[in-house]
Every structure is written in C-alpha cells, then in structure tokens.
Amino acid sequence: MSPIVVTGTDTGVGKTVFAAALTAALGARYWKPVQSGLDEGGDTSEVARLARLPPERIVPEAWRLRTPVSPHLAAEIDGVKIDPEALAPPQSDGPLVIEGAGGLLVPLNRRALTIDLFARWGFPVALVARTGLGTINHTLLSLEALASRRVAVLGVAFVGDANDDSIATIAAFSGAKVLGRLPRLDPLTPDALRAAFAAAFDLADFRS
C-alpha cells in the first residue's frame, strides 16, 4: 500500500486530528517530515496520544523547527535551510500516513513549495478541509493546484459541523470524492475519534 499524504486547505483545519484517526484505523505509522512550532508542542505527540501509537509507529520528524510560523521562516530563525530533495519517505513494510505543514503552497525554503515535494513523491493525497464559511473557495483552489501538478487525490475529508450545501458544491464543481466528515468532538479523546472516523469514513477509500 502506498503512503498517504494528508494535506489541508490551510493551517489549523484539522489535519493532525484526521491523520491520527486515519493512522489508527489503518494500523499505520505516522510521519510529520517538517514541523514548525515545536515551542507550542508538535503534531507527532498529539497523534501519538489520539491514535495511541507505540513508539515504533512514529517516524521522527526530519525538520524540527521551534517557531510557529511558515517552515521557510522557522528554518531561517533556527539557522538552518530545509532541503526538500533530502526528504525521503522512510522505507516501510506497512501503511504510512504523512502530514504536511499548513496548506499546499506553504514554502519549505525561499524556492520550494510543499506541493512540489508532494508532486515529486507521487503519493495519493487526502485533502482536509473545514466545513465553515470560506471552505468552498479554499478547497476548490487547493484541488486546482493539485490537478495542475497531476497529484492523485483520494478525496476531501471535512472537519467541523455539518454544512451539506458547501460539501455538495465542492464535490459538484471539482468532481472530487467526499471521503467523509469528522464532527467537532468535545472532548477530543482517542475513543471518540475512533468512533467518529469509523462512522463517517470508508477505509477502502484509503487502500489504493
């Protein structure tokens, strides 16, 4: 099974929460290759908590940057330069879930965008989108960017309260598959997340 890239229409849309649910459901390993904002706690520890991952199912970040800003700037602040060419997915026997930093056109350095790395890898992408107002524009733009680079898209995973018309409108204009919707969970616990994912998503959509 190919690794799956979890990307999003923006930062803070729910990629980490969705990636944790997917990692748990697939029995996968998890990798956040570029983490900016370690000063605020990283995504890997949150996925480990939400997916109850043992250490052997966590791939260490390749770039651990302290400041919660775009990776290109976080790297400059830490006095390093991200080399996307050196970012090779780990060899893995089983499934692997890879989470990007922020949205698709987030720079890794002053020349390279996140989406260029994903296009070079060639792994299928699950696009995480919020359900609230503004998501039609952000999601259609992200899908256009992926199509223009010929990146395979598994579909769109929505996070948030129900918004049937926005979801249907995105599907109609883009032709992208709606993978499902994670509702807002309170409290956000491993058990609640596992149940919500199982109720709303079909694992077959991720086993390509």
Ligand SMILES: Nc1ncnc2c1ncn2[C@@H]1O[C@H](COP(=O)(O)OP(=O)(O)OP(=O)(O)O)[C@@H](O)[C@H]1O
């Ligand atoms: N289904 C949900 N229920 C409750 N809270 C959620 C849910 N999805 C996301 N959140 C919360 O929303 C915030 C942003 O989510 P998350 O960290 O997953 O975003 P992200 O897209 O991974 O952001 P980043 O670009 O920093 O990686 C977090 O505080 C998270 O706990």
Ligand SMILES: C[C@H](N)[C@H](N)CCCCCC(=O)O
């Ligand atoms: C710090 C944050 N949580 C992410 N790790 C990085 C988000 C970068 C967004 C850049 C941008 O689109 O302006």
Ligand SMILES: [Mg+2]
């Ligand atoms: Mg995240």
